[in-house]
Amino acid sequence: MKNVAYINRPNRPLFIYAILFLIFLYLPILFLPLFSFNEAIYIAFPIENWTLQWYRDMFNNEPMIAALLNSIKVGVVASVASTFLGVFGAKAVTRYHIPGRAPIVSVIMAPLVIPGIILGVALLILINRIGVPLSLYTITLGHILVCVPFSMATLMTRFEGFDKSFEEASADLGENAWWTFWRVTIPIVFPGIVASLLLCFIISFDEFILAFFLGGTDPTLPLFIWGQLRFPNRLPSVLALATCILVLSLVVVVISQYLVKREPDSDTP
């Protein structure tokens, strides 16, 4: 890097701004865990008695556990399906010179920009016209649609990061395309695949807007929470549940980001 004095100099006002920004970003979310340990039903300062009761109650909350299992099912299927689609898509756009690459990529990335309500309503109409009843399957379909762009983006960085000559060497040594793919490409992009699976799982796990339109009688966890918000006396149990979901999301996303952002060359076999 060039030695530009004023850039290398630490900038104190901006540093303070950055800290304030992080506080603004994280503080609101931290109130949920804080009040989940509050014994009183209403959310209010000061917190007089601390308790773990709301967490203990969760284990006996059968509708909640059913919703959790639903969310896991949907998340696993959606993440595997969208990562599968993402691997092929990402390899195609990064490895081959395809005419019309830019418009194709923007079509695949479109669900990122289209408001969730539009996707939800449009898919609801399609499902209604085909005559399929709303269920966890229809939610999964919607989640695959929103997960593929993230999977593609994650895997594209991974494919761009590794040296094409590994694949060429394998081809020159006599492996056919399939074996090259399985024995060279997949091991190298493997961290990207794991990252994509984790990211898609958590996106599906936390997704509410599409599930709201496409869900039937079986709720996923966010739909369950939405239903509980109408009852003020169930607020503490929602807070405890929310805390668990937040912790899970943060852990999974940190792992997946770590896998993507790591230098691709450091773990080649």
Place this chain on the structure above:
Amino acid sequence: MNNSVTTIKVIKEIARPYKSWRSRLRAFYNRSEAFKGYTLLSPTLLVMLFSMCVPFGLMVVMSFWTQSGYEFDTSFTLLNYEKIVSTPVYSQLLMRSLWISAACTLATVLIAYPMAYYVAFHVHRRKMMWIILMTLPFWTSYLLRIFSWKVILGFNGVINSGLMGMGIIDKPLEFLLYNPTAVVITLTHAWVAFAILPIYISLEKIDKSLLEAATDLGDGPIARFFRVTLPLSLPGVIAATILIFVPTVGDYVTPALVGGPNGLMIANLITAHFGIINNWPGGSALAIIMMLVVGFIAAIYIGLTRFAVKNIE
């Protein structure tokens, strides 16, 4: 090296005396990169195209139908659109949604820019950690992030009970929750992490020697920022505004949770058409009008900013 290998392959291919049409086809397929690429891409592209285009097409078709009880009257009519244009409530809600989104977009970009600037120019070690730290909340549950603001701004919420506990106010402030301002604050917080990345990327791309040149030619820090850094980072800013504005216009969770009756947005009305109002064709027409208006505004905005950037240059 690789080139010579391919050349040899091609020469061998040509030198071969006779080939069946099947092996010719295979040879063509193996050599044509684009064809291979498309084959590999087709499952993903087809799934995405099918699950976006078919539903949108159906939605457009349905918007020309009418609802009769639980069935649809499939005769073609413009009634839904006429109703939307002639009923002032619809356009009022749409205008309010656009204003709320515009305010939220502006706030988001203003807050995100200095942060992206700091990480792009002043963080040298552990850059990745900062980026992950800034974008992490975006991956957590949208519903819960919005719900947390209900906890903060509510009648018995964090701010009210905190201020009362300190003896600053006697009774809870009612203006905090259930109004458009609460919607703007909540949306800004929910989307700000999404705005940082495009701005950061465009700032990171700036050639540092340009800044050096500006300094050498006598620009102070402020002049340098407005004449070099800001214009060069505009593509990122434009991308961020579009990425925030378009989805937030269609948000219905935030207004439903913190908006109250005066903070309701067009998406709440669309949702109601598919729920309690039970008028799917009417809801489809509303959704299409919302998309058209948002698309139109985004197109004008992109056109204007491109024009402005060109004039600056």
